[in-house]
Amino acid sequence: MDDIFDAYGKFEELELFTEAIGRWDINSIHQLPEYMKPCYQAVLDVYKEIEEMENTERSYCVHHTKDAVGFAELYCVYDILYCTLTWSKPNGIAMVTIAGPVLTIMSFIGMRETATKEVFDWLLQNPKIVRATYIIIRFMDDMASHKFEQEREHIASSIEYYMKQHSVSEQQAYDEFHKQIENAWKDINEECLRPTAVPMLLLSRLLNFARSGDVMYKSHKDIFTHPGEVTKNNISMLLITLCQYESGDICDTNKDSIL
Numbered sequence: 001m002d003d004i005f006d007a008y009g010k011f012e013e014l015e016l017f018t019e020a021i022g023r024w025d026i027n028s029i030h031q032l033p034e035y036m037k038p039c040y041q042a043v044l045d046v047y048k049e050i051e052e053m054e055n056t057e058r059s060y061c062v063h064h065t066k067d068a069v070g071f072a073e074l075y076c077v078y079d080i081l082y083c084t085l086t087w088s089k090p091n092g093i094a095m096v097t098i099a100g101p102v103l104t105i106m107s108f109i110g111m112r113e114t115a116t117k118e119v120f121d122w123l124l125q126n127p128k129i130v131r132a133t134y135i136i137i138r139f140m141d142d143m144a145s146h147k148f149e150q151e152r153e154h155i156a157s158s159i160e161y162y163m164k165q166h167s168v169s170e171q172q173a174y175d176e177f178h179k180q181i182e183n184a185w186k187d188i189n190e191e192c193l194r195p196t197a198v199p200m201l202l203l204s205r206l207l208n209f210a211r212s213g214d215v216m217y218k219s220h221k222d223i224f225t226h227p228g229e230v231t232k233n234n235i236s237m238l239l240i241t242l243c244q245y246e247s248g249d250i251c252d253t254n255k256d257s258i259l
Contacts, residue, residue, distance in 0.1 A: 001039055008035070024066060050109065061109045064120050065102065104130065107205050119198050129191035129203060132184035133210045139177040140217035145225060174220075185210075
């Protein structure tokens, strides 16, 4: 969905897609352009599977996730329509359009009994650690990818917003973003100090989400969009080598290099 909104969809088409997402009805697929239909079908299939997995006692999980998806798509359309949007610290719309709320809620669904209704209610209050996580992901993403994205007529990123609003250079914008990222890491550290608002097992999900941004966009390089040897090695170490170690298929001498 990200590229549909950011690079390919026309505004009128995106309005139709957003309305269809709000209905969660397969019959809405007929109003969409052909290239959008596979994406819409996939979204409905994923949530149907989640609904089938969760019992009636945890139906609130799916409800919260659907709401998050709907808000994210609505904000994406808003962002495109008001492309002269001013930058703030942090930009609330930009925080939503990274799909962070959706991914966070979906990851909490997999935590089963640990993620109670009270936890989801806490999450929807947009606590400090949640905001900080999204700031890190959004700003590191924008610094790493905005030049390439502007070459393909991507919508303006927060870098362009900040430069235009404050009449500053690209480097000055980077300096401000690095400052915001540093403050966000401090907020995450503070929120992880005991006593915590929710179990640390759940906060670790947000912490690791922020860490993933550091891995994917470090040094202004976007290895998420342009995967190379580093991405290949990271995936291999996580999903192949580590699994082999845990199953005993490789010797203990590799432990330090893996862990």
